[in-house]
Amino acid sequence: MEKSKNRREFLKVGTIGSIGLVTTTMACASETTTEEHDSIQAEGETSAKEINKPIVVSTWNHGLDANKAAWKVLDEGGSALDAVEQGVRVTESDPENGSVGLGGRPDRDGNVTLDACIMDHQNECGSVAFLQHIENPISVARKVMEDTPHVMLAGQGALEFALEKGFKKTNLLTEKSKEEWEKWCEESKYKPIINRENHDTIGMLALDKEGNLSGACTTSGLAYKLHGRVGDSPIIGAGLFVDNEVGAACATGVGEAVIRIAGSAIVVELMRQGKSPQEACEEAVNRIISKHKNVEDMQVGFIALNKTGEYGCHAIYKGFNIARRDQQDEGMVDSTYENE
Ligand code: SD4
Numbered sequence: 001m002e003k004s005k006n007r008r009e010f011l012k013v014g015t016i017g018s019i020g021l022v023t024t025t026m027a028c029a030s031e032t033t034t035e036e037h038d039s040i041q042a043e044g045e046t047s048a049k050e051i052n053k054p055i056v057v058s059t060w061n062h063g064l065d066a067n068k069a070a071w072k073v074l075d076e077g078g079s080a081l082d083a084v085e086q087g088v089r090v091t092e093s094d095p096e097n098g099s100v101g102l103g104g105r106p107d108r109d110g111n112v113t114l115d116a117c118i119m120d121h122q123n124e125c126g127s128v129a130f131l132q133h134i135e136n137p138i139s140v141a142r143k144v145m146e147d148t149p150h151v152m153l154a155g156q157g158a159l160e161f162a163l164e165k166g167f168k169k170t171n172l173l174t175e176k177s178k179e180e181w182e183k184w185c186e187e188s189k190y191k192p193i194i195n196r197e198n199h200d201t202i203g204m205l206a207l208d209k210e211g212n213l214s215g216a217c218t219t220s221g222l223a224y225k226l227h228g229r230v231g232d233s234p235i236i237g238a239g240l241f242v243d244n245e246v247g248a249a250c251a252t253g254v255g256e257a258v259i260r261i262a263g264s265a266i267v268v269e270l271m272r273q274g275k276s277p278q279e280a281c282e283e284a285v286n287r288i289i290s291k292h293k294n295v296e297d298m299q300v301g302f303i304a305l306n307k308t309g310e311y312g313c314h315a316i317y318k319g320f321n322i323a324r325r326d327q328q329d330e331g332m333v334d335s336t337y338e339n340e
Contacts, residue, residue, distance in 0.1 A: 050308065051207075051211065051307070051308050051309050052207075052308065052309025052310065052326055052327075053207045053208065053209060053211060053309045053326075054071075054074035054075065054080075054083075054206065054207055054208050054209050054309075054326070054327070055074075055206065055207050055305065055309045055311070055324070055325070055326040055327075056070040056071060056074060056083060056084075056087065056204060056205070056206040056207075056324070056325050056326075057204070057205050057206075057303055057305055057311045057313075057322055057323065057324045057325075058070075058087065058088075058202055058203060058204035058205070058303075058322065058323050059200065059201060059202055059203045059204070059250070059252045059301070059303060059320075059322055059323075060200055060201075060202065060252070060320075060321060060322070060323070061321065061323070061332065062091045062094065062097055062100070062202060062323075063091075063202060063204065063322060063323030064323040064330065064332065065090050065091070065094075066087040066088055066090045066091045066202055066204060066323070067087060067204075067323050067324070067325040067330060068090075068325070068330075069086045069087045069089070069090045070083040070084060070086060070087030070204060070206055070325070071083070071325045071330070072086070073086050073087075074206060074208055074209065077208075077209050078208065079120075079208055079210070079212065079214070080120070080121065080206040080207060080208040080212050080213055080214035081118070081120040081121070081142075081212075081214040083206045083208065083214070084118065084204045084205070084206050084214050084215055084216035085118060085138055085139060085142055085216060087204050087206070087216070088100075088116075088138050088202050088204050088216045088217075088218050089136050089138060089139065091202040091218070092116075092135060092136050092137065092138060092202075092218055093135055093136065095174050095176075098176075098177060098180075098220075098223070099200050099201055099219060099220055099223075100201060100202050100218055100219055100220055101114060101135055101136065101137065101172065101218065101220065102135050102170065102172050102174065103172070103174040103176065103177055104172060104177065104219075104220025104221075105177050105180065105181065105220060105223035105224065106173055106177060106178075106181050106220075106223075106224070107221075107224065107225050107226065107227045107228075107229065108224045108225065108226060108227065109227045110173065110178075110181055111132060111173075111227060112132065112172040112173050112177070112220055113130050113131065113132055113220065113221065113227075113228075113229075114128070114130075114131045114132070114134070114137040114172075114218070114219070114220055114221075115127075115128070115129050115130070115131070115137070115218070115219055115220075115221055115230055115231055115233040115234035115239075116128055116131075116137035116138045116140070116141045116216070116217065116218035116219070116233065116234055117141050117152075117216070117217055117218075117233065117234045117235070117236055117239060117240050118138055118141045118142050118145060118214070118215070118216045118217075118240075119214060119215050119216075119236060119240055119241065119242040119248075120145075120212075120214045120242065121212035121213050121214060121242065121244035122244070123242075123243070123244075124145050124146075125145055125151055125236045125242075126141040126142055126143070126144035126145025126146070126148075126151060126152075127141050127144060127151055127152040127153075127234040127235070127236060128140045128141050128144060128152070128153055128154070128158045128162075128234060129152060129153075129154040129155070129158070129230045129234040129235075130154050130155045130158070130228060130230050131153075131154075131155070131158045131159060131162065132159060132172070133159060133169045133170055133171070133172065134159065134162045134167050134168075134169070134170065134172075135167075135168075135170045135172065136167070137218055138216050138218045139167070140153075140158065140161070140162045140165070140167060141216075141218075141234070143161070143162075143165050144158075144161070147165070148161075151236065152234065152236075154230070172220075181224070184223075184224055200219070200252045200253070201217065201218070201219035201233055201239075201252045201253075202216075202217070202218055202219070203215070203216070203217040203233075203239065203240060203250030203251060203252055203303060204216050204217075204250070205242075205248040205249070205250060205303060205304075205305040205311075206305075207305060207307070207309050211307065212244055213242050213243075213244050213247065213248045213305065213307065214242060214248070215240045215241070215242045215248045215249075215250055216240070217233045217234075217239040217240040217250050217251075218233065219231065219233040219239075221233065221255065222254070222255070230255075231255025231256070231258075231259075232251055232255035232256075232258035232259045232263065233251075233255060235259060237262050237264060237265035238251065238255070238258050238259045238262060238263055238264060238265070239251050239255065239258060239263075239264060240264050241264035241265045241267070241268045242268070243268050243272070244307075245272075245307070246268055246271050246272045246306065246307065247267075247268055247271040247272075247277060247280075247304055247305055247306035247307060248268065248304065248305050249263075249264040249265075249267035249268050249271075249277075249280070249281070249284075249302055249303065249304040249305075250264055250302070250303055251263045251264055251300060251301070251302050251303075252300070252301050252320070253298070253299045253300030253301055253315070253316070253320075254298045254299065254300055257288050257292060257295075257298055257300050258288070258300055260288075260291060260292075261284065261287045261288055261291060263284055263288070263300070263302060264302070266280075266283075266284050266287065267280045267281055267283075267284045267302055267304050268280075268304075270283050270284065271304060271306055276306075276310060276312060277303075277304035277305060277306050277310055277311050277312035278304075278311075278312025278313070278314065278336075279312070280302075280304050280312065281302040281303065281304050281312050281313055281314035282312075282314045282336070284302050284314075285300065285301075285302060285314045285315060285316055285338060286338070288300055288316065289316060289338060295316055295339075298316065299315060299316055299317050299319070299320070300315065300316050301313060301314065301315035301316070301320035301335055302314060302315075303322050309326070311324065313333070313335040313336070314335060314336050314337065314338075315335045315336075315337045315338075316337065316338050316339060317337055317338070317339050317340070318337045318339070318340050319337075320334075320335035320337065321333060321334050321335055322335060
């Protein structure tokens with residue numbers, strides 16, 4: 001397999017504020033070089049001008065629409081927490097999206113089961129796993145965070161909690177998803193589908209005008225998974241992690257691989273040690289590769305955003321992309337990757 005764009009190539013892409021045009025082809029990483037970033041730090045403070053805020057980044061093409069909703073909050077001076085919740089709700093409620101919320105592909109028995117989590121700048125976090133019948137699990141996760149002493153609710157208990165909080169029971173299995181699942185049942189391969197294309201989980205990271213970070217992650221998980229399977233997306237430290245002193249990260253792809261390396265927590269810790277968001281994502285991807293005997297068909301991508309509004313992304317395979325919105329513009333950014 002061919003190695004692709006390496007870090008040094010795209011670290012030259014630009015500096016903060018230099019991403020001008022909306023583009024679908026730019027390589028990932030925004031865009032202080034390591035040296036520039038160091039010099040900012042060495043001067044002692046990062047001035048407001050140097051910090052690229054507010055900014056929101058999210059996974060895949062559906063991130064563009066989600067970012068618009070998040071941007072509305074950020075631009076009006078709202079919190080990153082509100083922004084990421086409002087942002088990913090758009091994707092959850094889109095019946096055309098087959099990997100998140102309404103219209104999500106079911107498990108192998110035909111049940112749409114959802115995982116989501118949210119984390120703010122005060123290390124507060126909330127999560128729901130294996131939740132059925134609720135269109136916006138991210139908002140249930142936020143309620144877990146704000147209205148309970150717990151971090152995570154799962155299954156029937158999460159559903160009962162959501163109903164108590166006034167969420168409505170909804171049939172999430174759209175005709176389209178049902179037909180696809182029925183077709184899949186004819187072959188009965190019982191092999192979860194692993195996507196390398198642009199229609200996966202939404203993970204979103206935002207830095208608000210106050211300079212605070214938050215993140216959200218929500219998914220229907222791997223299509224046709226075993227009933228009861230939970231991926232990385234509701235697990236704080238795996239699918240999402242935020243540390244307001246350092247940065248935030250989220251993951252998309254095969255959740256089992258992300259969980260095995262505590263993926264998003266690792267990305268944040270690497271940034272704490274001085275890595276740029278891009279370098280941190282690369283190291284986490286390579287950790288996954290080195291810890292698995294075979295990554296064939298195992299796509300994983302990470303996004304990271306730090307306190308200066310610098311972002312990066314990296315994936316095992318070509319095909320991952322992220323949506324970015326900041327004060328200059330909005331656009332898609334192709335992720336760098338290890339393998340074609
Ligand atoms: C999961 N990470 O459930 C999610 C699914 C996903 O790209 O992101 N697919 O494992």
